[in-house]
Amino acid sequence: MNSDLKDANATVSIPSLVLKSIFNDCDRHDHDETGGRIVGGFRRGVDGSLEVSVTGVIEAGPNARRSSTSFFQDGDYQAEIFRQIESAHPEVEHLGNWHTHHVNGFPNLSRGDIATYRRIVNHEKHNLDFFYALLVVSRLAGGEGISRYCIRHYILLRGDDAVYEVDPAKVTLTRDPPVWPLGSKPEPSKTEAGHSKEVRARDSATIPDLFPALRPYWSKRAGTLYWKGVLELVDGSWIDVTVPEVVSWEYGEASCYQVLAKKVPSVCAGVYENFSGRQFGSAAQAVSAFERELNQSLYRAINERSGQ
Numbered sequence: 001m002n003s004d005l006k007d008a009n010a011t012v013s014i015p016s017l018v019l020k021s022i023f024n025d026c027d028r029h030d031h032d033e034t035g036g037r038i039v040g041g042f043r044r045g046v047d048g049s050l051e052v053s054v055t056g057v058i059e060a061g062p063n064a065r066r067s068s069t070s071f072f073q074d075g076d077y078q079a080e081i082f083r084q085i086e087s088a089h090p091e092v093e094h095l096g097n098w099h100t101h102h103v104n105g106f107p108n109l110s111r112g113d114i115a116t117y118r119r120i121v122n123h124e125k126h127n128l129d130f131f132y133a134l135l136v137v138s139r140l141a142g143g144e145g146i147s148r149y150c151i152r153h154y155i156l157l158r159g160d161d162a163v164y165e166v167d168p169a170k171v172t173l174t175r176d177p178p179v180w181p182l183g184s185k186p187e188p189s190k191t192e193a194g195h196s197k198e199v200r201a202r203d204s205a206t207i208p209d210l211f212p213a214l215r216p217y218w219s220k221r222a223g224t225l226y227w228k229g230v231l232e233l234v235d236g237s238w239i240d241v242t243v244p245e246v247v248s249w250e251y252g253e254a255s256c257y258q259v260l261a262k263k264v265p266s267v268c269a270g271v272y273e274n275f276s277g278r279q280f281g282s283a284a285q286a287v288s289a290f291e292r293e294l295n296q297s298l299y300r301a302i303n304e305r306s307g308q
């Protein structure tokens with residue numbers, strides 16, 4: 001514990017599924033800060049000690065803004081989710097926030113973080129007289145599952161400028177199901193993750209030969225890979241295609257691929273329509289099938305024209 005931080009005289013309990021959800025979010029944003037709201041309950045001991053019980057975490061939301069040193073949450077989205085949680089769990093409170101520094105290496109709350117949290121805890125609309133902050137500090141080399149990130153816990157009190165750190169020995173993990181996210185899905189098993197890595201490797205080996213005008217890109221927002229470029233058709237025309245990797249919950253959470261296209265010739269509109277929602281085991285399979293069916297429909301159109 002840092003010498004400038006005081007002991008919080010607090011305990012924290014947190015479901016391991018909440019930590020899992022936080023760490024998965026950190027994996028998805030490995031260049032930008034990310035975070036979310038923490039909800040739950042609390043109890044005060046007669047000796048003034050504080051028991052914080054985390055029961056859920058609300059994701060940053062679709063309009064969150066992120067950079068490597070800053071992070072702004074989508075408050076409207078989070079307020080809506082909070083109302084949903086509240087309707088099922090009227091006792092729930094907004095305990096605080098979590099965010100990550102594993103992308104910039106700051107091992108502690110920044111001055112900006114502390115200023116923000118002080119403003120919140122001293123705000124007349126803040127229900128509680130404390131604010132709980134969870135900080136993801138770093139990714140641990142060789143760590144797995146919920147041991148793969150190092151985290152710290154802080155408490156700020158209303159009308160008190162100190163920042164208190166919760167003794168790691170007073171943090172316990174529970175097996176309780178979180179109130180949010182609902183139906184937290186278990187992490188894809190090793191074989192599935194390994195499988196999608198294999199597929200990516202095979203695509204990287206074959207696509208440059210088969211479709212040299214397609215290139216792989218990484219979607220930071222979705223944490224997935226996609227291929228993008230142009231596809232030359234049998235009549236010499238070109239269309240723009242994007243082949244995103246998507247997670248298919250129906251197929252055991254395995255990654256699969258879809259085809260999106262622009263500038264599709266009107267004779268091929270029916271083919272493209274048939275491809276909407278179709279999923280393929282690899283990007284190469286997706287593009288090959290798309291190219292084949294587009295060319296077939298172009299041939300048919302050419303034959304019909306010459307037959308007239």
Ligand SMILES: [Zn+2]
Binds near residue numbers: 109
């Ligand atoms: Zn920060």
